Amino acid sequence: MQVGSRRCIVNPVSGDGEHADYVERLMRARGFAVEETQGAGDAVEFGRTAGADGVSEVAVCGGDGTINEVLRGLHDADHLDEVTLSVVPAGTANLLAGTIGVTDLQHGVEVADTGETRSVDVGVADGEPFLVSCIAGLPADASVATSGDLKGRFGTLAFLITGTQEALEFDGLDLSIEAVGEEGPFTWSGEATCLLVGNARKFVERGGQADMEDGLLDVAIVERMPAGNLVAEAIGHRLLARDTEGVTHVRARDVSIDGHGDPVTFSRDGELAEHETLDVSVAERTLDLRVGPSYEPNPT
Numbered sequence: 001m002q003v004g005s006r007r008c009i010v011n012p013v014s015g016d017g018e019h020a021d022y023v024e025r026l027m028r029a030r031g032f033a034v035e036e037t038q039g040a041g042d043a044v045e046f047g048r049t050a051g052a053d054g055v056s057e058v059a060v061c062g063g064d065g066t067i068n069e070v071l072r073g074l075h076d077a078d079h080l081d082e083v084t085l086s087v088v089p090a091g092t093a094n095l096l097a098g099t100i101g102v103t104d105l106q107h108g109v110e111v112a113d114t115g116e117t118r119s120v121d122v123g124v125a126d127g128e129p130f131l132v133s134c135i136a137g138l139p140a141d142a143s144v145a146t147s148g149d150l151k152g153r154f155g156t157l158a159f160l161i162t163g164t165q166e167a168l169e170f171d172g173l174d175l176s177i178e179a180v181g182e183e184g185p186f187t188w189s190g191e192a193t194c195l196l197v198g199n200a201r202k203f204v205e206r207g208g209q210a211d212m213e214d215g216l217l218d219v220a221i222v223e224r225m226p227a228g229n230l231v232a233e234a235i236g237h238r239l240l241a242r243d244t245e246g247v248t249h250v251r252a253r254d255v256s257i258d259g260h261g262d263p264v265t266f267s268r269d270g271e272l273a274e275h276e277t278l279d280v281s282v283a284e285r286t287l288d289l290r291v292g293p294s295y296e297p298n299p300t
């Protein structure tokens, strides 16, 4: 047991792969022991070991995939509610970091050292944790189709390019959804283009950071619409405006999704898995997370 210890898990190949030496030097100077991953899955193991060792502060330097691996390891070790987690963004999209107000590597190092700590919700899908979102349908498929090469060259723009290509071919999902909504039971059934379940992110109105401390998930269901309309809506940035026809939005806990016998691909913070049915819940204010100054405890 190493009470009071600090550990930093670094994925040296995240993003452009040029951050490791720089970040490791800065983190060591702030009292973090550094561990470097050598391949997929290592960060899960490092997270598990950090949990088993009782490490009190874990910083993750990498992209959203690496953060999710560490989160899974800490969850496996039953240590999520005892650790303070921080993020030093070195990935391509860095969705979590962007959402909690951590802007770049150097800022991430400062926040990991002395940033404000908030107790935030952790989403749980099929027993596995996520922080940002759990999504099915077009965005999830688009992220599968985004090749590493394209991602490397164009960064986040690659999601948009492949997203548009995929939109022209996507068939839709046949789903039934039941949830405990903020204002009572919620059910939805039909053909969807996508289902977006956000913990740190919301997808309607202006999007951006969701309330991460309310014990609720932000659920948006986009009904299937002809691909031409979909692309036009997306280009006009109107798709997830609250009043868009065909978009249902509810804040809920305990969301059950049924694909009617067809496997549905879900992306849990970028980690892909197929499920015919999926239960998503929230572990309310379970994780202490260091956040940047622009993090909003109560976003409107």
Ligand SMILES: Nc1ncnc2c1ncn2[C@@H]1O[C@H](COP(=O)(O)OP(=O)(O)OP(=O)(O)O)[C@@H](O)[C@H]1O
Pocket: 011, 012, 013, 014, 015, 016, 037, 038, 039, 040, 041, 042, 062, 063, 064, 065, 066, 067, 069, 090, 091, 092, 093, 094, 095, 270
């Ligand atoms: N040393 C390594 N060599 C190759 N792959 C690795 C290594 N360490 C970890 N990985 C794998 O690299 C993958 C990508 O990592 P990560 O998500 O951090 O970066 P990214 O894809 O650039 O960023 P983002 O998820 O923000 O788009 C992870 O799936 C992880 O398992």
